[in-house]
Amino acid sequence: MIQFDQVTKRYPGSDEILKNVSFSIDAGEFVFVTGHSGAGKSTLLKLIAATERATSGTVLIANQNVSQLKPSVIPYLRRRFGLIFQDHKLLYDRNCFENVILPLRINGVAEQEAAKRVRAALDKVGLLNKEKAMPITLSGGEQQRLAIARAVVSRPSILLADEPTGNLDASYAADIMAIFQSFNQVGVTVIMSTHDALGMSTKQNRVLHLNQGRLSQDLASSFNTNNLQPRETF
């Protein structure tokens, strides 16, 4: 489903952030991307989400070569992902409901249907009662859960989370992890970067460890959730 082959990424005027990275991720996996800060975790996720392009090598998403896609097609590729950022990237000028409905607006979902799906997503992350609240009034953990609701509301088959628990204390982080795990259990592929693999219950998950831009470890999971079907197939 996601395949990296000899991928190198260099930003203009910098060293190589990623060097010859190759791996593949199947549908339904739960993968951690670990490494120190600056190891290239965010860049790796950006390459998957097609917000950056590889300097060399090929990135295949659902058998499409991202570097050969026309710019006009890339938005449609991105809609297959749910993106979650460390800094949430919520819009603070509108309430929770309006934040979560944004991807559905982009997809052109009719208003009534969209409202239903927004409430379902808010319910899933435990924020249904905060529908009308402004994001700034929420705690850090709640804001991250709101960001997750926005990421999942369009029912993507892949969730990409860039250090989603980076700024949260342990109990909030555990909440977030539980939410990701529940999505993974219904077949959503989850790719999550973290600099703090030890704090996670990563033993049962696959870990891609980056060290200064190189993939130094690819630990296969001992516990496999692949036997569950993804909700949407490519």
Place this chain on the structure above:
Amino acid sequence: MSNLLNHHLQAIKLVLSRMRSNLLSSFMICLVIAVAMCLPSLFYLGVDNLSKLTDQMQNETEISLFLKLDTNTDAIAKIDALLANNPDIRQYHLVTKNEAWKQLQEKSKGNQDISDAISQLGKNPLPDAFFIQAKSADPDSLQALKNTLEQIPGVQHALLNTEWAKRLATLLGLGKKVIFFIALLLTTVLLVIIGNTVRMQILTQKDEIEVSYLIGATNSFIRMPFLYAGILYGFFGSLLAILMMIGMIQTFNYSVSEISHLYSSDFSLTLFNASLYATVITVAVTIGWIGSYFAVTRAINAIKIN
């Protein structure tokens, strides 16, 4: 298809709610557009109405053909026959010296000084005269007709009083050119104003645009609300301009009707000039669209590079 319609409806709703929440500043922008649209339109209305008036006056111009004082009835009959056969003449009538004399005496009855002066004259100094209306209102052909009529033997003098109308028409032509350039300048100003307004809005909406890109928005989706903002500013601005114009024309018409009453004419400015109003709306909406299109395209490219 319904998807696309949804996008458009959502964009319009979004823009209208943004305008509502910034009511005062939206109104200011519309006001600027309205004033800029009003200026050339009023100029145009003025010049257009004046040129209609002068056309009308040129149509009414007569050629007065004064005959020599010693012309006898035979000569008059000859001239009459010549005029009747001239294909350029629509109609004409003869006022003999006696008729003219009577008319003069009638008219001056109210005024003691003039009637005294007339009675002192003793004998009638007036010539026989033909008053001629030509078929064409074109100044050049009128001039040609006047020249031909002057050549007729027995004619003392032909009078064509269109010189001032001609001059006015030339001036009005000049006025139209001035309007064109004023309109051109104001169009440029409007493009810049609307472009800048939309650019400022894009800056305040930068986070939203970035997030939208990340979750799969297409360029046209990002662009749409801003294009509608430009279009709606143009639309509301032109409506305001029309309201302002109607107000001004109404006030004008009060004084104009007084003046034209003095000239015993029923001239007044038309209140509902549909084609002018349609032009104003179309131009404003188009300017809004173009201005915001340039602004949003530039801003989108800048954000994408980031």
